[in-house]
Amino acid sequence: MTRIQHGPRKSWRRSLYGPRCVLLAAVLVAVPALADAARAAHDSFANIAASTFDLEAQGVRELAVSGSPRAAAVIDALRDRRLFAWKWPRPDTPLYIRIDTGFVDARTGNPVAAPNRVNLRQVIVNDSVRSAIDTAEGALGLFSSNVATRRKAADAIFQTADAGALPLIERALAKESDAEVGRVLREARAAALLKSNTGSTSERLSAVGEVAARADLSARSLLASLQGQTPQVAAAIGAAVHDIDRRLQLWALAENVYYGLSLGAVLLLAATGLAITFGVMGVINMAHGEMVMIGAYTTFVVQRLITASAPAIDDFGVLVAVPAAFLVAGALGVVIERTLIRFLYGRPLETLLATWGLSLILQQAVRSIFGPTNQDVSSPPWMSGSIALGGLTLTVNRLWIILFAGLVLAALMATLRWGGLGRSIRAVTQNRRMAAAMGIRTPWIDALTFGLGSGIAGMAGVALSQIDNVSPNLGQNYIIDSFLVVVLGGVGNLWGTLFAAMSLGVVDKFVEPFEGAVLAKIVVLAFLILFIQRRPQGLFPLKGRAAEA
């Protein structure tokens, strides 16, 4: 756009990093070439206060290996944004750490009189500095007395190792007693050696072997990043990467199955409730997704209440939410059945319209009460992170959901098979008039059945709150999938629901890597349409007179 704009002259913003600071920092870096360790520590402090991220990261790396007793405190302060520098250039580049009671000098740890805040600026951290901090903390953690800390530190060192870390790794290795940590350290040493382009060919070849033995993504990433090797080493690296790729492909297959099962578990959870209301009772319940949503909001409310009243069991709020969500959604289901559904039995079109309208009402009601924004349902620590199983990375939250889905289905089947309510439900669905003649209050059973299905949907909401957004639209995303699962599995058959959910999940996840997530959904839908054409009764239709009635 060459045209000169009207209005005031464009004022150029002063660069974030003034040239003066850079100059000063550059001088400070240039000086310590022949300085002793203490002097180097001093200048790494100055670098941390410099206003370019490169110098700052360099300062962190230098400080970590300087052996300065203040290193850990300063790096911690930097990470937690408690480190402050002088805003204007000053030859002695003071650095302060803010503590609860005031400020301490970063270099000495002595308390200082609170400096005027006008003169201070917080030392900002970006990603490159943060990765330097991670390395530094790794370096500092290598000498911890705790094995787990050392293990974590060794892993961090492996990820970021460079030539500068070699002496440190040697020192740590000499002291290390734990076999596992020792192995990771040797791998880190091999990685550092490879990156530093030093060592003889045979040393480098064995280093390649050592890193390749890890056979994971970080080993592959490290090996692939090595450039300018001698032909012999390069060939070894090529072979190692190829080898890792082949092994990872096999694991990727297993990983895909896991992803498929976990998607299947989510589908199963969402669909189980519908398998009762739609499958057993024959009510086309478009408000089913909203029951799930209400379960998720119950989780939110329960978490809030627990945080407010009993913070000690905060981490188990999700568990408390399971029965709460069942009761809330179940009670709502009973109310809906008594006030709306029961007038519409045998009129599927009207039921569809009425429940769809109901779903809109429920959504907007939740939006009016809780606001349109997503609600914060936090994941407890025992539901975060992942476990490594060979080359598999199993995310813990999905693992719990698979387990939970299985438990819910098992409990439901047990109730239907052996429970008093279950017997009545089966009796009513199989032969309503005979059941009534035997003294079962069929309208009441209808209400309870609908409540049971809704309650299970509410429990699904608890699980979904851990992996999806708790928003008024939560349910909409699952209603279509739920119907697909129930129809595919065969209406009225819980085993069918289980099988359909799992196979839909696995097929989806196997198509996804090739076709992308959007097309995967379309492919699955097309497959379903064809299947329903061939087999309208689903995979496992009910047999016998009851089904034909």
Place this chain on the structure above:
Amino acid sequence: MSSRGITIDRRRLGLLGAGLAVTSSSLGVLPDLVSPAKAAPAAPETGPIKVGILHSLSGTMAISEAPLKDVMLMLIAAQNVKGGVMGRQLQPVVVDPASNWPLFAEKAKQLISVDKVAAVFGCWTSVSRKSVLPVFEQLNGILLYPVQYEGQECSRNVFYTGAAPNQQAIPAVDYLMNQVGVKRWVLEGTDYVYPRTTNKILEAYLKSKGVGPADLMINYTPFGYSDWQAEVAKIKTFGSAGKKTGVVSTINGDANVPFYKELGNQGIKATDIPVVAFSVGEQELAGIDTKPLLGHLAAWNYFESVDTPLNKEVVAAFKKSVNDDKRVFNDPMEAHYIGFNMWLKAVEKAGATDHDAVIDAMVGVAYPNLSGDFATMMPNHHLTKPVLIGEVQGNGQFNVVWQTPGLVVAQPWSPYLPESKNLIGDWLPPMSCGSYDVVAGKCLGSHKA
């Protein structure tokens, strides 16, 4: 929701509208600027000036759009306390298009031809803007559109107060390339027009910077996607090729949280594979668990945490007006703040609310933006803007880690795409054209390439 407060008596409005229609038709012979083809509905010359607010207050987009209505109501109320404009009070007309794209067009038509608003502040998604565009062009209305978008559009009747791609996407990629040293790129987006177009531009841009096809992966997922396992695993594998990898995310609002959660669960930290997002702002982070997002990046032209006196004052005024300390202020809200004040200046400059006069008066108006400096309305109906890169903090705010040294002038037509590389938009005479081909030397129409 705090959407009460404005109630419109439809019957009275209807009568008023009918009366006005009679009046304006009887006065229609006035030799004003209205050309017969573009019959601008004449706004009344006395009484309050009506301002249309066209944001979804229900449905999926309410999460993003409802706060924009609150900002507009605050700005209008504050201006009325100051005496309105040209001695006339401002009257907001709030409609709810309910996240329903065709309804946007209907409501826009109602605002312009029934309510006779002087200007409309509204829309969020590109599809809603595309839906109302023909209405505004046909009825010669004024739309102030406050959201960052994909460009490739330059209408005479729209003032784009959000960022064009070169005011958000390109500088963000530059930051990753030059400051973080990213060599491999994942362009991850939700499957609709904004990510598709933005990624097309970014792909061309990255190729022009020498990024090979092997170092580029483009993925799309459906709206509201929540099962990110396989996608994240794919990114992880892609990132293991030994070069620094970065993700440029045009994932839309709701799907973001599960995405970041999955990244966290699979052990990918911002230091391993940084993600820079174009649709994650303070509003999207409000009230969610930000742990998995810490350190990831977002590119905007404004952050609530910007440390200027003017920003502090406006944010405080907003929190007071909605009576909620927890509410946040974000980039599109700043865009409405600038756009509204520019429109006021333009109305004063034109001395009337007449659409043609105001459209001409808007160009060249400057107003301070909240991060310091001045935003200027350029002849291509876009603003000059600073570009800021922020890192997500634990409190749901952003910490600015980098910003462009000066203001960036918008290029609505991307120079990196072959079909638009010769195009510019310029609504000042003698060009007066939304897509002018500088090589062929001719106008290609009002807004289409």
